[in-house]
Amino acid sequence: MTLEAKRDQRAYDLIQGHISGLILATILRIVLELDDPYEVRPGLGGMTAYPPRIMAVVCIIRDAEQKTFRRTSDYLRASPDLRRKLGLAGRIPSSSTISRSYSMIPERYLYEIHRRVLSDLEARGGPAAGDSTGIAERRTDKWMDFRTDKVRHRKGWLKLHAIIDVNSRVILDYFVTRSRVADISGMRTMLERFGPCVGPDGMDFCLDSAYLAREMCSLLAEPGFAPYIKPKKNTCRNARGSQSWRVMVDLYRDDLPEFKRHYHQRSIIEAVFGAVKTMYGSYVRCRRKDNQRREVAARVICYNIELIARFNAERGRLTRQSLAAITA
Secondary structure (H helix, E strand, C coil): CCHHHHHHHHHHHHHHCCHHHHHHHHHHHHHHHCCCCCCCCCCCHHHHHCCHHHHHHHHHHHHHCCCCHHHHHHHHHCCHHHHHHHCCCCCCCCHHHHHHHHHHCCHHHHHHHHHHHHCCCCCCCCCEEEEEEEEEEEEEEEEEECCCCEEEEEEEEEEEEEEEECCCCCEEEEEEEECCCCHHHHHHHHHHHHHHHCCCCCEEEEECHHHCCHHHHHHHHCCCEEEEECCCCCCCCCCCCCHHHHHHHHHHHHCHHHHHHHHHHHHHHHHHHHHHHHHHCCEECCCCHHHHHHHHHHHHHHHHHHHHHHHHHHCCCCCHHHHHHHHC
């Protein structure tokens, strides 16, 4: 094992020993800086007994610990230290209360938490990569096929569009859509809000052939990215108004090894999707469509907290003593 691999393993072991406390401390710190995610209205039963911010933390912790709503209540009941940190020394929210709170948290609120988590990533501005992956719904959809007059079954899917930082493997931006939404549509939405937050001009941005379009090259070049999208065999050099397209295709035709050296950074995002599904499962547990999107967003937040902490630990910015102070 090389010295660099040993350093990575030490950082992994260090973070894994404190990951639950680190996620709780980070989410609690950010949520307490924000406004209440929702307004408690009369007639909502047990929700009036719990602060909305604390319930937002409980809902995200539910996804971090891979608990269902009922098991979340049991998890809180069996964790006195967690209840003390959340201020839930008395009553414990029931499964229905947690479920109702989850459905009232706006998706933009979770996105703001995601943005604030990224502020802990000190080293940015490296190559980026984008792609999408499917996350299964737990239940199976049924529909009538009028061609055969038979009921058919099909598993439902969500699509997670993401942009990652290649160096740290942190998800810089995400967008959750239905399974039939085109990859380019999801990427276009992310670039509209992610583009102004880029690093130095000429930063690599790698995409697979599903995003091959002159429009996409122009969208990437506008904020300063250098697009690397794998062309197809019949791809022509004609720019048609997109100079970045011409530069990319010329490099692919004239210097293929150099193009591959940049483009092969895209494979890192496949490892990121695999890690997210390994850590939090390849399917969602919520039944409501809007709650499913919230669940995927919470997974992205928890994944980023762990990866940013590991990235900072590898570079000496996070030590055992500082971790113990954060999670105390």
